[in-house]
Amino acid sequence: MTNTALLVMDVQNMIVDRFQDDGYLPRLARAVDAARDAGIPVIYVVVGFRPGYPEVHPRNKVFGPMAERGFEPDEASTAVAAAVAPRPGEVVIAKKRISGFAGSDLDLVLRSGGIEHLVLTGIATSGVVLSTLTQAADLDFRLTVLADGCFDSDPEVHRVLTEKVFTRHADVVTVDAWTKTLTGA
Structure with a gap:
């Protein structure tokens, strides 16, 4: 059994549709x-809320407007993008805030599975990836970030985070470099 898990975060249709990078999902x-x-x-x-959004406070600048846009569970817009969709039996964690740990049972699932090393991917680099990385570092997980497995609407913010900030807490590599370590190629 491996002690590593790949986290695919916020790669939901509604979020993916806001960004233009034809190479992201294949990568x-x-x-x-x-x-x-x-x-x-x-x-x-x-991101997953109950119908009616009882978890969303109107003062929350990120999630407050979602109640007006529609982010109901089980809608096509909230599904994981088909190119990377979960297979039967793969774990899907619903979170209530930006970090993958906030309002979710992610830590419980990871620790119950003996996971000590997280490989982080997702949209956006400055949102879920940054928040989850920071909390995971505080929880003493070993961390790897797949720089081109993350995406942000601001390329400069993405660059600064992956080249300067994340390196304080994680190994930062490309998808190709990481996959080569798995295959031994």
Whole structure:
């Protein structure tokens, strides 16, 4: 059993549709396929609220407007993008705030599975990836970030985070470099 898990975070249709990078989903799919082939669990972290959004406070600048836009569970817009969608039996964690740990049972699932090393991917680099990385570092997880497995609407913010900030807490590599370590190629 591996002590590593690949986290695919906020790669939901409504979020993916806001960004333009035709190479992102195929690149991320390579990472997901490589993890599965290596026996590494793929865990999906998604934004998920109950109908009526009882978890969303109107003062929350990020999530407050979602109640007006529609972000109901079980809608096509909130599903994980088809190119990287979970297979039956893969864990999907619903979170209530930006970090994958906030309002979710992510820590419980990871610790119950003996996971000590997290490989982070997702949208956006300055949102879920940054918040989850910071909390995971505080929880003493070993961390790897797949720089091109993350995406942000601001390329400069993405660059600064992956080249200067994340390196304080994690190994930062490309999808291709990471998949090569799994295959020994």
